[in-house]
Amino acid sequence: MLDVRALRKVYEGHGRHVEAVRDLTFSLDAGELVCVVGPSGCGKTTLLKCVAGLLEPTSGEVVLRGQRVTGPPPGTAVVFQEYGRSLFPWMRVRDNVELPLRQKKHVTKARRRELVEHALHAVGLDDTAGAYPWQLSGGMQQRVAIARAVAYEPEVLLMDEPFAAVDAQTRADLEDLVRRLWQELGVTVLFITHDIDEAVYLGERVVVLSSSPTVVQEQLTVDLPARRDHLHTRADPRFTQLRTRVYEEIQAAKRGGGVGGAVAPPQPLDKMP
Numbered sequence: 254m255l256d257v258r259a260l261r262k263v264y265e266g267h268g269r270h271v272e273a274v275r276d277l278t279f280s281l282d283a284g285e286l287v288c289v290v291g292p293s294g295c296g297k298t299t300l301l302k303c304v305a306g307l308l309e310p311t312s313g314e315v316v317l318r319g320q321r322v323t324g325p326p327p328g329t330a331v332v333f334q335e336y337g338r339s340l341f342p343w344m345r346v347r348d349n350v351e352l353p354l355r356q357k358k359h360v361t362k363a364r365r366r367e368l369v370e371h372a373l374h375a376v377g378l379d380d381t382a383g384a385y386p387w388q389l390s391g392g393m394q395q396r397v398a399i400a401r402a403v404a405y406e407p408e409v410l411l412m413d414e415p416f417a418a419v420d421a422q423t424r425a426d427l428e429d430l431v432r433r434l435w436q437e438l439g440v441t442v443l444f445i446t447h448d449i450d451e452a453v454y455l456g457e458r459v460v461v462l463s464s465s466p467t468v469v470q471e472q473l474t475v476d477l478p479a480r481r482d483h484l485h486t487r488a489d490p491r492f493t494q495l496r497t498r499v500y501e502e503i504q505a506a507k508r509g510g511g512v513g514g515a516v517a518p519p520q521p522l523d524k525m526p
């Protein structure tokens with residue numbers, strides 16, 4: 254349903270020439286939750302902006318439901334890292350969540366209110382509808398941003414390092430929230446992170462990017478149980494195997510090769526220590 258094909262993006266201007274991503278090709282099936290992980294500065298945000306139709310690729314393309322993406326595609330919601338900048342401080346929480354719904358002309362006011370209530374309930378913020386964002390903690394503000402995306406009833410949810418700025422406990426809670434919403438809503442999720450543990454904990458599949466010049470280094474299926482929790486999943490030996498493998502891939506990418514390469518053939522995951 255979502256295809257990234259030979260995507261390349263070069264930023265030009267002010268005497269600079271930055272090849273942010275060189276050649277990215279991967280796909281998401283409908284209803285998948287895929288994490289993209291890569292080192293800092295490898296072009297993850299650039300990739301997400303191209304997928305969201307906010308940035309034009311230099312070459313290659315993003316195709317969503319068979320249509321080439323040339324602007325923000327309908328049915329797609331984005332959650333960015335900087336929740337503080339994505340919420341309007343002069344609008345109450347309920348109005349922030351409702352705002353994108355106003356674009357949907359066929360949705361009545363009563364239905365909008367219902368969707369907002371339901372979304373705030375889904376993220377555990379029933380009591381904050383009348384508050385202003387600045388009256389909430391960072392983690393709560395990010396929940397509002399997620400509620401806004403959920404209320405929009407997207408088919409595709411794009412998330413760009415959404416939990417990078419919150420504390421570890423809140424982050425763990427928000428990761429569980431994303432998996433729960435994904436399971437309940439059947440939405441297709443592309444989740445960008447630089448955190449290997451987060452990618453393996455959340456994803457059904459992990460796309461590993463190399464460092465610049467950026468290509469897809471590896472794709473791994475995460476064969477952990479669908480029901481995950483921080484206590485048990487992170488203690489699962491399989492979790493450790495997978496995170497080790499992703500870590501090795503990223504290290505190999507920095508050296509300019511794959512884990513397998515000419516040096517050592519890749520070990521099947523089930524044979525890894």
Ligand SMILES: Nc1ncnc2c1ncn2[C@@H]1O[C@H](COP(=O)(O)OP(=O)(O)OP(=O)(O)O)[C@@H](O)[C@H]1O
Pocket residue numbers: 264265271272273291292293294295296297298299300447
């Ligand atoms: N608007 C821009 N103009 C010029 N160069 C840019 C622009 N945006 C990003 N870049 C450059 O493109 C490269 C990739 O940046 P990008 O933000 O996509 O990486 P990232 O993987 O998301 O980084 P991080 O993990 O640190 O958030 C960097 O070298 C960055 O300096």
